[in-house]
Amino acid sequence: MRQSPKERIAEDAIKAWQLNATLMALIPLIVTITLFVLANIFSFSYWYAIGLLVVTIVESIITIFLIPKIRWNRWRYQIYDQEIYIQHGIIIVTRTLVPMIRVQHVDTKQGPILKRYGLSSLTISTAATTHEIPALLEEEASALRDQISELARVEQDDV
Known part of the structure; x- marks a missing residue:
């Protein structure tokens, strides 16, 4: 495993x-x-x-x-060259692998409550669904958005 x-x-x-x-x-x-x-x-x-x-x-x-x-305590994520690994859930723990080749676009969003604490959420969109990594520091969310965008672009070029 x-x-x-x-x-x-x-x-x-x-x-x-x-x-x-x-x-x-x-x-x-x-x-x-x-x-x-x-x-x-x-x-x-x-x-x-x-x-x-x-x-x-x-x-x-x-x-x-x-x-x-x-x-x-349960929210975790990891960015790899080929995929994004997201784990969350309290009673039912969900582990999601998002292949970079499937990523269509990446957004950051920030509502008034997140803005108060200097946080942003990262949204990763594929053709089938969207995946969210909530409550990252603003700078970290922007850096991850750019990193995922670059890795997804490299994966697209390889195809």
């Missing part, structure tokens, strides 16, 4: 994913608060709202504090 890739994404990815999870956790919190208000207005039991509050708190703790660290 092939060795796992050695390269890791930036450690600030944990902070970016935690911020994203915090923003997403606001939705169930608003629903929970709405249920408390409705229970008060329509005079039905608060137990539904309390149950939903417990579920919301547990879900928030897991998605904000636990999942990003495990996700970062």
